Amino acid sequence: MSRNQILITVVIIFLSFAFTRAANSSCPINFDYAKTCKWDTSLCTRRPSESGNCCQALRSVFGIGLAQHLKQTSTFYLPNASVAASCISDFRAELGDMSVPAPLVSQCMSNASDFTASPAGCDGIETLSDWYEKVGRNSPLDSSCDGDLSGLSRCSLCVDSGMKVNTKLVSLDPNNSSKCFYFAVLYAAAIVNEFGPRDPRTAGCVLALPVASPPNDPGDSEGPKTLKIVFGVLGGVIGGVLAAIVMVRKWKKKKGNSNNNNLSISHLTSIVDRQIFPNTGGARWFGLAELEEATDGFSQRNLIGKGGSGVVYKGILPDGAIVAVKHIQDFDSRGDEEFTNEALIISKIRHRNLLPLRGFCVTSDSLLGKRRFLVYDFMQNGSLHDHLFLQSRNRPKLSWPQRKNIILDVAKALAYLHHEIKPGIYHRDIKPTNILLDSEMKARVADFGLAKQTEEGQSHITTRVAGTYGYLAPEYALYGQLTEKSDVYSFGILILEIVSGRRALDMSSTSSVLIADWAWALVKSSNAEEIFDISIREEGPKRVMERFALVGILCAHVMVALRPTISDALKMLEGDIDIPTLPDRPLPLSHESFRSSSQYSSISIIERLGSSSRISTI
Secondary structure, eight states: OOHHHHHHHHHHHHHHHHHHHHHHHSOOOOGGGGGTSOBOGGGTTTOTTOHHHHHHHHHHHHHHHHHHHHHHHSBSSBSSHHHHHHHHHHHHHHHHTTTOOHHHHHHHTOOGGGGBOOTTTTTTOOBHHHHHHHHOSSOHHHHHSOSOOOSHHHHHHHHHHHHHHHHHHHHHOTTSOTTHHHHHHHHIIIIIOTTOTTSHHHHHHHSOOOBSSOOOBTTBTTHHHHTTSTHHHHHIIIIIHHHHHHHHHHHHHHOOOHHHHHHHHHHHTTTSOTTTGGGGTSOEEOOHHHHHHHTTTTOGGGEEEEOSSEEEEEEEOTTSOEEEEEEEOOOSHHHHHHHHHHHHHHHSOOOTTBOOEEEEEEEEETTTEEEEEEEEEOOTTOBHHHHHHOOBTTBOOOOHHHHHHHHHHHHHHHHIIIIISSSOEEOSOOSGGGEEEOTTOOEEEOOOTTOEEOOTTOSOEEOOEEEETTTSOHHHHHHOEEOHHHHHHHHHHHHHHHHHOOOSEEOSSSSOEEHHHHHHHHHHTTOGGGGSOTTTTTTSOHHHHHHHHHHHHHHTOSSGGGSOOHHHHHHHHTTSSOOOOOOOOOOOTTSGGGTTOGGGHHHHHHHHHOTTOEEEEO
């Protein structure tokens, strides 16, 4: 072979390699739909200062292309970072023709790996075949996310199904599941819904696309409002916060500048924008600067409470609203889980006896690390714990009518969580510090960081033990079996604390005494009146007061089957149904008969540790 022939061959091979590489890195998605789909472009053009809202919108528009790609290729996400970078470039060019600033697109879509397939992304799922192997062909999404999703009820049903599938995937591989909810989103939009991801009804619900002029649902007068809710909220809170944390860590390695880090996370965690949340009670994202200003730099004089997972400050917003800012200080992954869990749970429920959520703040910098805040309405009268156990001149003892109403308020809140939400929610941490009192002394149940949502048909959940010593039901503390009656047990302990003014565990003697055992002994010896705080013994009808004490003892029974449901307990408290004859209780666990018995060792240890400690064990 001549020298020229060798040279020509090398050139041909080089050009062939170059063309092949270029073809392999070209984007398989055509983004021309961005010009025709009805999304609110003003978020990125007329209001560029609201970059968080723009980023959420851009990711939703980009998500339409990813869903279309899944529909055409049966593949989740893009094959590699090179292809993803090419797609981001094409997307930026398409939006440039629509007057969306290119730097803003680059800022919002800075990490190509967010859109790249990875075996570690979600339990090894990369293709539809993988999905069907893990989830099956008849998942809740398949039966709930088809058809017109513009109505509130249909969209809510779809998102509940997404939650169920996400829970299943996370349980399969808890260490590599931060993107699982996005897989559910793409699957619902691309495969399940027959209208496809480009349809505004599908994109508005499933992909949280901010729709400019959504079509009305003839059967739902709230149709125009509902297209902006649900999957954007849940997808953001579940996956987005976790993804943001990972991305901020990467950003910090590159930068190390605290201002840049705060700026970065403000964009990356624009998961729930202010146009979505008015549909779920008005909660929104707060900037760190807003909260610092509201609390005077988180000053000590605004500190109003401390708990196992953080501290709470009083703050005043620019509009004059008084708020409580909860700073989550548990910096490990469990803290993030409890933060997202509380945000999720409280954002989707509304009840007069549940503490309303105003919003969130997520930030991170190189000096202070990651910081999480939840913003609530301020409860003027503080916690029930303070009124029961921290007496002062400015805080008179609770009267019997106040105690009775607080018990009824908590019962109504739990009845709502257990039976009026489908599937039900178990709070897992009912205790006086988590019961707040508003200006009219109405009780509000708070702190949903440990709450668990069930699945339909489940009789119980086997889960890690979490809660507070003294309030844990025995079957839950010993075996991790969580049922609605675990909350009922805690509620029974709470009733007895409220009526007596005593703590759940009396640690004054050598052996701790559980309040339910103490109250039962008094009833059994016909001295029930001694259960009540001396300050209220002459205030109320004796039979009514005794009824409340008996319901408390019954709810806090050691045997699950002997406890009433919370709905029946509420009826007993209100006198609508009779209280059954109280069954005998086993000997107290502190009784000398059990001191050498290993059968009860874990509970004995729990009792000796006291009622103020919050536990979280596997």
